[in-house]
Amino acid sequence: MNKRFGLPPGFRLGIIGGGQLARMSAYEAFRLGIHTGAVCSTSGKDPMEQVTPVIFRGDVSDYDTLMKLAEWADVITLENEFLDGEVLERVQRDSGKPVYPSPKSFKLIESKRLEKETFRDAGIPVADFVVVESVAALQKTGARLGWPFILKSSKGGYDGYGNAVVSNQAEAEAAFRKFGGESGREVIAEEMVDFTKELAVMVARNAHGMVSYPCCETIQHHHICAKVLAPAPISRSLRDECVSLAEKAIQAIDGIGLFGFEFFLTKDNELLLNESAPRPHNSGHFSMEACSVSQFETHVRAVCGLPLAKPVMRYPAAVMINLLGKFNGPAELTLPDSESAHEEVHLHVYGKAESRLGRKMGHITVLGNNLENTLVTADRIEQATIL
Secondary structure, three states: OOOOOOOOOOOEEEEEOOOHHHHHHHHHHHHOOOEEEEEEOOOOOOHHHHOOOOEEEOOOOOHHHHHHHHHHOOEEEEOOOOOOHHHHHHHHHHHOOOEOOOHHHHHHHOOHHHHHHHHHHOOOOEOOEEEEOOHHHHHHHHHHHOOOEEEEEOOOOEOOEOEEEEOOHHHHHHHHHHOOHHHOOOEEEEEOOOEEEEEEEEEEEEOOEEEEOOOEEEEEEOOEEEEEEEOOOOOHHHHHHHHHHHHHHHHHOOOOEEEEEEEEEEOOOOEEEEEEEOOOOHHHOOHHHHEOOOHHHHHHHHHOOOOOOOOOEOOOEEEEEEEEOOOOEEOOOEOOOHHHHOOOEEEEEOOOOEEOOOOEEEEEEEEEOOHHHHHHHHHHHHHHOEO
């Protein structure tokens, strides 16, 4: 007889963060009969506030605010990594409520230095890197890694914030100071990788097992993910190797929940793990329509202790394009002609009140039988859609 797994009526999932990732996770939680609440900023305009009345207003790393969420919730998860691992650990200990990803796993990747050391020690290839302890050390860093190289704030960087490509000593010193290197904040330097593609894999894991999404290609513009192509237009063996490394990475940190892993594919067809995210990820949005189970349902299942379903692509090809703000001002949706209502074109608007140049306002996913043709269609629709 098959085992049955379920949750008690009124089960409550608390999400730290109120952006679009929390919002899309909440959709799937509601569909499974799970109540959701979230910690949101003081702006009153977070996308999550439009889908649940249970809001705990405050900073996402404020202990007292998180304890209020913990008192309400049965299990806690997060939608971004700009948190404090020590605070998460205290909240889990003092509330007795499980937090996934666990504070222990989170602390292994909240620092880019510790993240790279953890994966390197697990036998997963990463780009060469070094901790930069002073301005005086930058010249030696350039000699070791070669110019140009990348400087990164060890904590808190995303979408191009908190990192910079530096080509000479003056640029390196300016970036080091900007990232707080002279004020005690940890700064690391990484070699510039001569890559041909950027790849990503979403992996989920809990006590029931582990499942992975197809390896996809991510295309970046100005350090922001602009497009995702699934499956990645590379050989099947390379896609399989990428998935295998991602699964090895989640096991290296004993991750419970959903994680995104980003890779470089070098000109020598070698894979290097670049970064990880302990949450749903932009590179997994295509799964909402392209796969048998979306990354957001898998996220909810993983952290709530439910069995995980293996994702299978429903179409041979999928292209996701982020709808980035094209002006500064109140958000206003302008759609192209009826093509945008085609059954293989899927529009998602995140409900952000203000548009800003480059801000992620929504996304479209186009499904098809041929990746090249699907990309042409997706590009055409994105260019005519304004948010």
